[in-house]
Amino acid sequence: MSEGPTAGPSEDRAFIDRSIRIAIVVATSLAVLFALLFVLKGALTPLAVSFGIAYFLDPVVRRLESYGVRRSFGVLALMLIAVGILGLVFFVLIPALVGQVAELARSLPAYLNAMLEWLIPRLESLGVDVPTSWTAAFHQVRESIGVERLGGWVQGLLGTVSGTLGAIVGVVVIPVIAYYMLAEFSAVKGGIVSLIPPRYRDAVMSRWQKVDDLLSSFVRGQFTVSVLLGALYAAGFAILGVPMAMLIGLVSGAVAFIPYVGSALALTLASALCLFEYGIGLRLAGVAGWYVFVQNLEGFVLTPRIVGSSVGLHPMTVIVALLIGGNLLGFLGLLVAVPVAAVVQVFVREFVDFYRTSDLYSGGSGRVA
Secondary structure (H helix, E strand, C coil): CCHHHHHHHHHHHHHHHHHHHHHHHHHHHHHHHHHHHHHCHHHHHHHHHHHHHHHHHHHHHHHHHHCCCCHHHHHHHHHHHHHHHHHHHHHHHHHHHHHHHHHHHHHHHHHHHHHHHHHHHHHHHCCCCCCCCHHHHHHHHHHHHCHHHHHHHHHHHHHHHHHHHHHHHHHHHHHHHHHHHHHCHHHHHHHHHHHCCHHHHHHHHHHHHHHHHHHHHHHHHHHHHHHHHHHHHHHHHHHCCCCCHHHHHHHHHHCCCCCCHHHHHHHHHHHHHHHHHHCCCHHHHHHHHHHHHHHHHHHHHHHHHHHCCCCCCCHHHHHHHHHHHHHHHHHHHHHHHHHHHHHHHHHHHHHHHHHHCCHHHHCCCCCCC
């Protein structure tokens, strides 16, 4: 009779002690990993992009291997196809995009003047001191921010240019690194698995499979959906006569992996340009109608069929992960935010399931009521 009351508290203490030890080890490991990522983020960004390409294309290579194609030949064929697509983009789409950017540069002063003509009377009616010219506006801004801060902005701009040149160099080496990573992807994966102690191997691989399922559904599926959305927006807006429709489709598709942002950007840009060019009328209504159509197509057809109806990564989880990753590690943080969120989500669910079956939660019954 006396063993029953003491068994529960002792097991609770053991559970708490074990959880604290695990939390200390995990927190220390994460701190060391974050410090390394922060210090080496510039060098690791091309590697992260290359690994993402290899991870994205590995299922295609494995499918080719199942048909008897040697992995090296399959990787080479994929790279040649990728180069061909990039060449097509360069020779067909890039000139059109350059023309639309030039058109935007020519039309921007007129758009700004139209906006000012609408905005200035309303600001003046509110008692706001509005500059009468762009020169006066520049002097007013310079006086308000100070010369020192303006010089800091110039230095920041120079730093951005320098970073852009470094990014260009990274873009050049990314295909080379991606080729070698993809060619050795299975061997590297097998080598990593062989380092896991045999007694933990099945448990680790089962959890990695859950992470891989999340990432496969989100990354590969969302990439496909983003491309389709960009093409739909570009085609529809072009038919409606919206200025720079291809540029709008490209920009909105590029950021469509961020929930709600890509679609909101497409609607905002298309509506603003249509309003400046044609005013309020049927074209503006057509933009709104096409936006509603594409949104419904994405919500009821594209995302359920391509990404899956239950990916497991909530849109708010993705947004928060991207915000935190971008703020901490810049572009590298944006690259690793979603994979890290998937890993964290899997282990949080594992911990919650373990906690719900523990004596600490069930009060010694060993099961959930």
